[in-house]
Amino acid sequence: MIEFKNITKSYNNGGPPAVANISLRIERGEFIFLVGPSGAGKSTLIKLLFREIMPTAGRLFFLKRNITEFTESELLRYRRRIGMVFQDFRLLKQKTVYENVAFALEVLGQSPRKIRQKVPLALEKVGLTGKEKAFPSELSGGEAQRVGIARAIVKDPLIILADEPTGNVDRDNSKQIMKLFEGINEGGTTVIVATHAWELVNQLQKRVIALKKGRIIRDEQNGGYDTEY
Ligand code: ADP
Secondary structure: EEEEEEEEEEEOOOOOEEEEEEEEEOOOOOEEEEEOOOOOOHHHHHHOOOOOOOOOOOEEEEOOHHHHHHHHHHHHHHHHHHEEEEOOOOOOOOOOOHHHHHHHHHOOOHHHHHHHHHHHHHHHHHOOOOOOOOOHHOOOOHHHEEEEHHHHHHOOOOEEEEEOOOOOHHHHHHHHHHHHHHHHHHHHOOOEEEEHHHHHHHHHOOOEEEEEEOOEEEEOOOOOOOOOO
């Protein structure tokens, strides 16, 4: 489904490339943890996948099409199929929980009827039924991230990309968040999570891709988090 072919990204800051000559295949329905120390290149891989940034060299395929060659309209269509989850949640402060999730569909031009159908289902999946009217400032970190996940899944994405999704969430809630990703993945969605949460990586036993200085140093099915980090 996704293929990185000799992808290198340099940020033009004179330093070594953030990721160097990465080749990697990800099949539909996989669950992947990207691990590695700070600065290893995890966020860069996620940003490349969302085409927030372009590679300096190499090709990046999604369903056999090179995403670096997408036109603006192809890029918009591609991004519709990706749900992003951020460490800092990125909720709209002046909108309620319900409105934050609904907004993800409004910007895609979906009908009010569809939105009324889908938003409650997404909120139910993340266990936030009853919190529809709350504002982000009234939520715990765990709840805010569950809104972030509801917003990502409400558009039925093919891929979920999450960059340190438990970075601002306490330990118990982090476990819940990872369980949510696991459930979403069991429904067929490809899930890619960059994380430092080593205990959860060890517990979930998914494919683990470890990066160091922009290179893949380990790629294991049912892997764990190396204590080296
Ligand atoms: P990680 O997510 O594993 O912490 P990043 O992908 O954020 O790693 O960073 C990889 C390398 O790229 C680091 O050396 C970082 O300083 C550098 N980098 C990341 N973003 C930028 C940027 N916008 N400009 C310059 N250098 C950057």
